[in-house]
Structure formats: structure tokens, C-alpha cells
């Protein structure tokens with residue numbers, strides 16, 4: 217039987233020795249430092265925005281032979297910044313680790329108990345079949361502290377409000393897989409972790425996946441939805457694979473610059489993409505913007521207006537909007553709690569966060585639409601292509 221996982225508890229980022237990047241995430245994206253763990257060799261900082269938590273791991277000294285420097289994680293020994301671990305909360309860590317091992321998964325950290333004044337937790341770490349990704353499985357049902365045992369709470373850390381940034385949780389995590397590897401990754405997560413297939417778009421054929429063709433694009437997308445939660449509220453995993461025949465695109469570029477498969481981006485759910493984008497831009501966050509023709513061609517301005525949004529405002533900020541057919545919620549669409557007359561979603565993508573063209577963030581504001589917009593993905597693709605051409 218496969219495990220039944222819920223929304224991620226945290227996503228872990230690793231930075232090579234001597235890169236003061238945690239501060240950048242805190243300052244630019246206004247994530248609040250909530251807890252820290254520091255040893256002579258490493259610093260681990262938990263940064264939070266409502267239920268979205270990034271654990272930023274930095275080396276303070278060159279890598280040692282000890283692979284257990286980082287708590288709740290393993291050391292991917294990065295030569296560049298990488299998002300390499302996703303932690304899920306589960307009920308029975310030892311039972312699940314045993315089961316995963318019997319399914320051929322490699323156990324990187326066996327079930328381990330840790331405790332402090334706030335109570336106790338149990339965790340283990342398993343290796344994913346995709347690139348450098350690992351998963352921490354964590355039971356913190358007996359823990360009442362602010363983050364996790366081994367971490368010191370950061371005094372005065374309050375939840376930020378009134379700054380215009382409305383980020384609530386991780387909406388999805390997009391993996392870049394090697395060519396020919398997306399289907400195997402999808403099968404592994406279904407089999408081992410009990411994720412369910414999720415159709416990205418009404419046009420997707422289940423047997424093939426969502427193929428984006430056309431000028432220069434060439435990408436296959438497959439998606440899963442966590443077993444707990446509805447399409448609108450659970451976390452999705454998206455597997456992307458390049459189908460491009462003619463040289464580089466953003467998926468190939470990721471593979472090349474990251475040195476293999478891994479997490480390409482994390483979608484942060486926002487309840488107000490306009491105020492969030494504006495506030496983050498003021499802090500210095502940089503976003504990809506589509507060509508201005510995006511807003512004037514093919515009835516886009518009318519589509520935006522019909523959705524009740526202001527085309528000028530979206531154009532000024534570079535926010536993308538895609539409308540989906542009302543009532544069509546993909547394969548798992550049974551969530552009856554949100555049924556606005558028009559379902560749409562708005563997205564915007566940041567520039568890569570590290571110095572390489574690898575990991576980036578996305579803001580996603582879902583107004584009833586649980587899938588992904590083909591128009592938005594194409595617009596992102598074009599904007600990235602323009603950016604990459606400018607970099608050369």
C-alpha cells in the first residue's frame with residue numbers, strides 16, 4: 217500500500233559554502249525567519265510565510281566527511297544553489313520507511329527521534345528517483361514547539377501582515393526530469409507515495425500527458441495531486457520533460473546548469489497576486505514579463521475584463537491570466553466549494569533565484585481553476601527565451 221501524504225511541511229534549499237543567500241530570501245521575498253540551528257559547520261534557517269516554509273541550509277565551513285551535519289535532511293553537497301528536499305508530514309515514520317525500503321527506495325536517514333521542551337518528533341529521509349531530490353518524512357503530532365527540536369526560535373518573529381504580501385501555502389512543485397524520465401517519475405510517486413494523477417488541462421490525454429508543441433516550446437508535462445486534499449487545496453507535483461528538437465529551452469537549460477534533474481520551481485499560492493507582486497517588486501524581486509502584445513492580442517484584454525480584472529494593472533505588473541472552461545476541473549474535479557461563474561488563474565514567475573538559470577519561484581492566484589493555463593505557460597516560455605537570448 218502506498219503512503220498517503222499531505223501538503224509539504226517545508227522545502228529545503230542548499231547553498232554552497234559562503235553564499236549569504238538566506239538573507240536575500242528573507243529580505244526580497246519577505247519570508248519571516250522563525251527558527252535557526254547553528255553549529256560550527258552549518259546554519260539552518262527556517263523562513264516562513266503562513267504555511268509555506270523554506271529551510272535554508274548553508275555551510276559555514278568547507279564540507280566535511282560527516283553527512284549528518286544538516287538536521288532533517290541530507291547534504292546534497294551542492295556546487296550551486298539547489299532546492300533538493302521536500303518534507304512531508306506522515307503518521308507512522310518507521311512503518312512508512314520500512315514499506316518504502318521494501319519497494320526498493322533507498323533510506324538515507326533511518327527513523328530518528330528528537331525531542332526538546334516542546335515535545336518529540338520522528339523523521340527519516342528517503343531518496344527520490346528524480347535527480348538530487350530527497351524526501352524527509354516527519355511525524356510531529358507530539359510536538360508543540362514553534363518549529364522543530366534542535367532549532368532555536370527567533371525572538372520577536374511575528375507573522376507579517378499589512379505589507380501587501382498574501383502568500384498562503386505551497387501550491388505545486390515542478391520537477392525537471394531527464395528526457396524520457398517524466399513518466400517513470402510519475403509512476404514512482406504514485407506507487408510509493410500514493411499521489412493521484414491530475415490532468416493539467418482539459419486538452420490533456422491521460423496516456424500521453426500534456427504536450428506543449430509549437431514554435432520552440434516542445435515540453436511534456438505530467439502532474440500528480442497529493443492523496444489528502446482536494447485539487448483546489450492539496451499540493452501538486454508537476455513533472456516536466458523537454459521534447460525540443462532544436463537546442464536549448466528552459467528545461468534543457470535547467471538540466472545543463474543544475475547538473476541533472478531536480479526542482480525547477482515552486483508555486484506559491486497567493487490570495488491577491490496584484491498586491492503581492494507589487495509589494496515584492498518594491499523589495500527588489502524580479503519577475504519575467506510577457507511582451508506587451510500579450511495583453512493586446514487574441515482577445516486577451518476582453519478575457520481579463522470578463523474575469524473581472526484590470527488589463528492595464530496586469531500589464532503594468534506582468535501578470536498572466538488564463539481562463540478555463542467553467543465546470544471542467546480535470547480528472548479529479550469534485551471540489552464543489554468553489555464554483556465562480558468564470559474559473560481562471562493568474563500567474564507570474566520570478567527570475568532565477570541563484571546565479572545559474574535554475575530554480576525560481578512562481579506566484580499563483582487561483583480563482584476556481586485547479587489546473588494550469590496553456591497560454592500562461594507559453595507566455596512564460598517566450599519571456600524566458602527572450603531573457604536567455606539577452607544573457608548570451
Ligand SMILES: O=C(O)C(=O)Cc1ccc(O)cc1
Pocket residue numbers: 388390437454456466467483578588589593596
Ligand atoms: O505553469 C506552471 O506553473 C507549471 O508548473 C508548468 C511549467 C513547467 C515547466 C516550465 O518550464 C514552465 C511551466
